[in-house]
Amino acid sequence: MDEATFKKEIRWKKISMIFQGAMNALNPVYTIGYQLSEPLIYHLGLSKKDAMKISMNSLKEVGLNEEIAKRFPHELSGGMKQRVIIAMAIILRPDIVIADEPTTALDVIVQAEIINLLKKLKNEFNISIILLTHDLRIISKIVDKVAIMYAGEFIEFGSIENIFYNPKHPYTQKLLASIPRLKDEKSKLEYIPGVPPDLINPPLGCKFSPRCPYSTKVCKEKSPTEIQINLEHSVKCWLYMN
């Protein structure tokens, strides 16, 4: 498929994206209504007036007042902007929405509201969501399958129950232990010592080996291959090779 057809047929129509940092993702010099109707005008060839009607309706879908269409981004709060970005992503009813850290810059209350909204839209419009985040707490609220990525590779992949109750890769285990929880016995949080690897000169063998507490000689020499633990769970780690 060439770039032109991809642009026309796939981008935003089939796959759309919610960008990180809602604060900066909107154009400050256009009204919300205009920015929302842009994909309708370019992709579906609607008139400005019709497009505006649909945009107002989509504002309602994400729980905002129609009258916001006439406002500019700087007049909205962070949570409202994030809702506008979500409305924009679903306005052409795509099959897949890529959500890149949709809640990072927001405070906890708005974060909970946005997660509720994403869940509602997912069920209402049958959308698949690819959620990119560093916060495993958010994952547990919405996701079905998790892929844990480290230095450009999937190191563990599985259903959320497998990942949360039976993490295999030391990195996943460490990530889970570093989640601050309100209701548990532990009084100390764990963290992963060291820094993410330099991707220009990545370490030999398993890329996590310099930070891994279980690393052995083989880890530093050869990269592990993927091992199937069960139907819904696979991991790349030497610990499970035999």
Place this chain on the structure above:
Amino acid sequence: MLNSLLSVVMLRKWFPLKRSFIEFLKRVPPSYVKAVDGISFEIKNKEIFVLAGESGSGKTTTGRLLVKALDPDGGKIIFKGKDITRLKGRELKFFRKEAQMIFQDPYASLNPRFTVLDTLMEPLIVHGIGKSKKERIELIIKALDDVKLPYEDFMHRYPHMLSGGQRQRLAIARALILKPKFIVADEPVSMLDLSIRAEILELMVNLREKYGISYLYITHDLSTARYIGDTLAIMYMGKLVEIGPLKSLLVKPLHPYTKALIEAIPEPDPRNRFKEVNLGLKEFYETKLLVKGCRFFPRCAYAKSICFENEPKLIEVGKNHKVACFFI
């Protein structure tokens, strides 16, 4: 027994909104954003005092008032028994040394043209600490050692050569180098990856033990506060709505807003994905500040007519535990 390091009485900061020229001529009185509107509390020696609330609740303004980066419009700040509310310039220099701040965004709070050495040297020169350069460098080595940045590797690096966690550790070293007694940490970990937050928090706690520092820890995320805090104060639109010992307050919150803040924290449990979070808040509400009544009234699911008529005061309900709500 712990004793008081810093106490605040009815602290107030109102930011005036711009009037148009016509309004100015017509002498329309200016309206204000009441960022901090009469709060009182006390921070004890070696205490970590957590100030929580959502964005716009005035918690950062409070932090800035306490290090005198802003001047209050009313109320009193008493530091080590001395009223510092109205002090300015040279009289305040002793306080500048004793009170430091760690900012939220380590990508913006460090000068990109200063190396690690320059960043740490500047406060020493300003306050005239250390007689020679050699003496100062020794102090810098010690401060870097305290935050676990190896001196040889980092001395001549610029901020862009550091990772987020390393930048925040440098910011802590900068706050620490003057040996302060009080540090305001304004969301020090919210910009960092979850996997290194714990490292920074642990560092802060260790330094408290080592140097006897008190912290004002400002955050919206109570789950990180839980691991380090002693006292918790919840702020809403410029007022304290609940204050008490952190441990008991998290188990038994009384104010509906505190309950919502606690409910909003995602617990890492995959079963949660089948249910919605219920915060007990109205999601959409009038944001205009009410003239009278409880500030939380427009959002509160339990509000009755009395909340609209009168403003609740902070009332003592248990040992050191105070709440501002009519229905307790």
